[in-house]
Amino acid sequence: MAVTHLDNARMAGVSRTSIKVPWVSFIKYALLLLLAFMFVLPLLWMVSSALKIDDQVYRVPPIWFPVPAHPENFYNAWNRYNFSLFAFNSVVRYAIPSTILVTLSSAIVAYGFSRLHWVGRNLLFGLCLATIMIPAQVTLVPLFITFKQLGWLNSYQPLVIPGMFGSPWFIFLLRQFFMTIPQELSDAARIDGASELGILTRVIMPLSVPSLIAVALFQFLATWNDYLGPLVYINNQQLFPLALGIGLLRRALSETGTTGLVYPYLMAVSALVTVPILFLYFFAQRRFIEGITTTGMKG
Amino acid sequence: MASLTKSIRNSFTESTTQRRTTLLGLLFVSPWLIGFLVFTLYPLLSSMYYSLTRYDLIRPPVFIGLDNYIELFTDDPSFETVMRNTLFYVGLSAPLGVITAFLMANLLNSKVVGRSWFRAIFFFPSIIPAIVTAAVWQFLLNIQFGAINGYLQQIGAQTIPFLSNPSWTKPSLIMIHVWAQGGAVVVFLAALQDVPRSLYEAATVDGANAWQRFKSITVPMCTPAILLNLVTSFIAGFQNFTLPNQLFPDGGPSLSAEMYTTYLYRNAFTYLRMGKASALAWLLFLIIIFFTVLFFRTSRNWVHYGGD
Missing domain, CATH: 1.10.3720.10 (MetI-like)
Structure with missing residues (x-):
């Protein structure tokens, strides 16, 4: 609350200095509207194209509001392949288990890096942060070989199991938050005989719900959007997540050319896959913004 | 409150407490530590090894020294x-x-x-x-x-x-x-x-x-x-x-x-x-x-x- 007041005061301070020159704020709004227009345009194109039939797709000049619109495309595109199954795979097989595992394990590790004082803690935490720099592609080949030997190809194990071991970004984010919780709360719980795990689950985590939600949101997004991971490990169409399903529609594009509603279907499914993210963003806008500003991680 | 816990802490000998908290700390970060060893360090090192081999997933890897790197650059x-x-x-x-x-x-x-x-x-x-x-x-x-x-x-x-x-x-x-x-x-x-x-x-x-x-x-x-x-x-x-x-x-x-x-x-x-x-x-x-x-x-x- 205090922060909000401070922000308001700051903004008021800014407006006092900038409103002195009206044309400055005119240019500012003109620029903002222009930028916003350019940023929205591709998404508008996606939705409008999803509502077209072939004849409307190839019209010059382009049509932005197709009349008549063809909302049945959404239904037909979704059932062109078994997208309900792909959505099930994305959410139940991948996003949910991965999100739960990564959030819990990162919280446990973050606790060790923030609420306990021990020799070598900072050294290991430095190492943990340094691993953020290692690109996933560097470990891709040996991990693929290992998972192949384990017989884990064509399953979600290679994508979900590593989440049991925390993720450096999330450990960092949660640690930053855990550090701000007064040590006295832990001390009081210890006197009451709580174990460290008990303190984590009954004191620290209930106080850190916003950061835990931020972590869960980021992981859910990462798995929902993941393309490279499933591309490498999953070949069986019955196991495809949404991203690979969209890949199937795209392949139709190169095989059958540009007829048969290929573009409208591709846009329709793209829009349907984007809608849950839109909801997620609007319901949890603050969590997103806070998470990004704490870590500097960009979506 | 803080002074009370301090006195409780002091009732342990310094080294026992230290060893105990270090073990506890390691226990809490062990998921990451194990993950680091298995999913980062090991792949990093084995990637180094594979980079010195010819390997097509079917036949066993053949050691060829720096040939892959030399090929890339020349x-x-x-x-x-x-x-x-x-x-x-x-x-x-x-x-x-x-x-x-x-x-x-x-x-x-x-x-x-x-x-x-x-x-x-x-x-x-x-x-x-x-x-x-x-x-x-x-x-x-x-x-x-x-x-x-x-x-x-x-x-x-x-x-x-x-x-x-x-x-x-x-x-x-x-x-x-x-x-x-x-x-x-x-x-x-x-x-x-x-x-x-x-x-x-x-x-x-x-x-x-x-x-x-x-x-x-x-x-x-x-x-x-x-x-x-x-x-x-x-x-x-x-x-x-x-x-x-x-x-x-x-x-x-x-x-x-x-x-x-x-x-x-x-x-x-x-x-x-x-x-x-x-x-x-x-x-x-x-x-x-x-x-x-x-x-x-x-x-x-x-x-x-x-x-x-």
Whole structure:
């Protein structure tokens, strides 16, 4: 609350200095509207194209509001392949288990890096942060070989199991938050005989719900959007997540050319896959913004 | 309360307590530690080993020394093209993305009506699936009936071969990157909120105009955030996979859009050259370390941390 007041005061301070020159704020709004227009345009194109039939797709000049619109495309595109199954795979097989595992394990590790004082803690935490720099592609080949030997190809194990071991970004984010919780709360719980795990689950985590939600949101997004991971490990169409399903529609594009509603279907499914993210963003806008500003991680 | 716990702590001998807390600490971080050993350190080292072998997943790996690396630098014209493409892409997309994000954040960092709506619009493209981004832009930039070329055709102008001309493929990828840069806007907005108002007030009293205030206060105070965004964009730029993979499945016309990671993926999973792919992976690792160190070294000359 205090922060909000401070922000308001700051903004008021800014407006006092900038409103002195009206044309400055005119240019500012003109620029903002222009930028916003350019940023929205591709998404508008996606939705409008999803509502077209072939004849409307190839019209010059382009049509932005197709009349008549063809909302049945959404239904037909979704059932062109078994997208309900792909959505099930994305959410139940991948996003949910991965999100739960990564959030819990990162919280446990973050606790060790923030609420306990021990020799070598900072050294290991430095190492943990340094691993953020290692690109996933560097470990891709040996991990693929290992998972192949384990017989884990064509399953979600290679994508979900590593989440049991925390993720450096999330450990960092949660640690930053855990550090701000007064040590006295832990001390009081210890006197009451709580174990460290008990303190984590009954004191620290209930106080850190916003950061835990931020972590869960980021992981859910990462798995929902993941393309490279499933591309490498999953070949069986019955196991495809949404991203690979969209890949199937795209392949139709190169095989059958540009007829048969290929573009409208591709846009329709793209829009349907984007809608849950839109909801997620609007319901949890603050969590997103806070998470990004704490870590500097960009979506 | 604190003194009570202190006395309880003191009742243990110093070394027992220390050993106990160290064990406890290690226990809590052990998930990460095990994950680090199994999913990072081991693959990193075995990737080093595989990079010295010829390995197609079917027959056992054959040790061939540095041949994969030597091939990349002396006997693989594609690698040179890929390196040029990647450096061109990263070298332009990272600074351009950071500059536009910084300007957008500055436009938003004042009492703007609908501020959170603008922020949402700028941020949203960065969280939609890359495969959706690829599909939408492929259509948008289509030479015949994409939105842009549709209008160009109508006015009788030349259409732009965004995706089919080698000199346009990389600029198109860069344009898409700038569109999907919203996360950086959020980071910059937070940094701008932290600039003390008193600095602006003092400068205004001294007669500094808006541009001078921007140049001498806003930019220097935001240099830590600029550094952060530059480094993360650089690293992400080298790893850009989904967009080039989707828009240019074969590497684009004249291989003009083949990027480092698409080339790595192609070697590993299309040609089944795991050894060469591992050599590429290790080089990528070294390149990223090199640039990160370079950024932080040179940052001493241009990044201002609060207090000085």
